[in-house]
Amino acid sequence: MPVWQRIYEEINNPDFVIICAAQDTGGEAAAGPIFDAANPTYIQVIDEDHLVSSSFNFVNVPSAAWIDEEGRIVRIDEGTYSKVHELGVGDQSISFGTNVYEPALKDWVANGAQSKHVQSATTVAGNIRQHSAEQQRADAAFCLGNLFRKHGIDDKAEQYWDMAKALNPDSVNFIRQNLTLSEEGSAGEQFRAMRDNFERTGTDYYRPIDIEN
Numbered sequence: 001m002p003v004w005q006r007i008y009e010e011i012n013n014p015d016f017v018i019i020c021a022a023q024d025t026g027g028e029a030a031a032g033p034i035f036d037a038a039n040p041t042y043i044q045v046i047d048e049d050h051l052v053s054s055s056f057n058f059v060n061v062p063s064a065a066w067i068d069e070e071g072r073i074v075r076i077d078e079g080t081y082s083k084v085h086e087l088g089v090g091d092q093s094i095s096f097g098t099n100v101y102e103p104a105l106k107d108w109v110a111n112g113a114q115s116k117h118v119q120s121a122t123t124v125a126g127n128i129r130q131h132s133a134e135q136q137r138a139d140a141a142f143c144l145g146n147l148f149r150k151h152g153i154d155d156k157a158e159q160y161w162d163m164a165k166a167l168n169p170d171s172v173n174f175i176r177q178n179l180t181l182s183e184e185g186s187a188g189e190q191f192r193a194m195r196d197n198f199e200r201t202g203t204d205y206y207r208p209i210d211i212e213n
Contacts, residue, residue, distance in 0.1 A: 001035075003082040003083055005040045005042070007105070007106075008042050011109050018043065021045050022035070022045070022047065023048075023053060024180065025177060025180075026048075026180065030180070032046070050139075050177070054139040056076065056128055057131055059129070059172055060078070060173060063076075064076070064077055064080040066118075068112070072121075074118045074124070075108070076127045076128060077101070077127070078207045084098060101209065104117040117211060129207075134168060137167050138163070138164040138165075138174070139168075141160045141164040142164040142174060145157045145158070148160065175194065
């Protein structure tokens, strides 16, 4: 978030707005302190039911959609990191992210519809992963589980969360949300093992961003 704050300040265009959606069933109690610590001046919302990811079928955060002044989506991407990140040291070090997204975003803000990074309506539609019937049912079950959890009906919450995982076992959003309720958190050993498995099997974690360096 601090990097996006820096980018937002550098763009400094009243017609450009960042809306950051934190996806966490813990709501304000979980995501609020993170926003408060970062103190961003752009818009922050908390998406307790992961409605953004359900709508666009995003594999995980960070992902983004560019929306123009007419309300049209003109670009959609997964893995929209503000920069390359390096974590850890030695054998435990990992790097993730990309340095191409920031300059592409700035080009769009400067050039609008004439930006070379604007996608056609056909490309935008093609970059939205199609929902299967099972995925749609999983999203509904996930929301029901959240509702029961809020009302303290934990057995029903677990029933519908288990249903969501069974219907869509590959959902990284569901996996990471479950991990936030564990001691290790959403980026601990289980998450790293999952990422390692993606890399080992040659499976795309995010759809590659089609922006040249």
